[in-house]
Amino acid sequence: MNLSEAVVLSLVQALTEFLPISSFGHLVLIENIFGYKSESILFDLIVHLGTVLSVLVYFRNFIAEAIKNIRILKLLALSTAFTAAPSIIILKFFRTEIKELKLVSLSFFITALLLFSMDYFKNLKKEVNTMSYKDAALIGIAQSLSILPGISRTGVTTFSALILGLKRSDAAKYSLILAIPTIFGAFSLEFMEYREVVVVNAEIYIVALILSFIFGLISIRIFIEFLMKRRFKIFGIYCILVGIVSVFLF
Helix, strand or coil: CCHHHHHHHHHHHHHHHHCCCCHHHHHHHHHHHHCCCCCCHHHHHHHHHHHHHHHHHHCHHHHHHHHHCHHHHHHHHHHHHHHHHHHHHHHHHHCCHHHCHHHHHHHHHHHHHHHHHHCCCCCCCECHHHCCHHHHHHHHHHHHHHHCCCCCHHHHHHHHHHHCCECHHHHHHHHHHCHHHHHHHHHHHHHHHHCCCCCCCHHHHHHHHHHHHHHHHHHHHHHHHHHHCCCCHHHHHHHHHHHHHHHHHC
């Protein structure tokens, strides 16, 4: 991996991790179009660390309060658990199939439909503190669908939270903070499979960490702003265009 590839992969991962446009889907497309692919589990860890740090910094006050609230921690743990089981099953039986471009294209179209619908939710009043354990489990199950490239994790979890009645600001917080255990969980599964650390130039790691952190913060800010102003249809249009591109690739 050279520096230019590291820059592209870091930017794509950071921007698409929190914007509702599927980071996994974009990485699959980039691999097919440009041949760019991370060959280093350590590089993946650095990029994921940068995006997680951006969440920790952006929501530092809420997270500090959440740590003191055992119920919120239980909700996050429950969502993560109900994400893990279906995801492991999907990967066990369909690891190769999920990267097929036909499925990627279909998944982007599904994400677009979710995003278009999210602008029309109104009069939502539920807060994270008043979520039920059933709500947390359902959000976790929905999140497991993001194992499919093209299905946005932030998109499907925020959509689920809105369906369950969470107000927009709390739906965004829960979705983004849920990324912390989810990202580390997904990375752990990846590490358990490959168990190989490919060390590349230290400069690449530094650039990857800085870019993923900075652009992670930017994407969080954009995500929240567009959600609160009900402008998710813009992301929906983008996902349709990407889905069309995917159609022409297979």
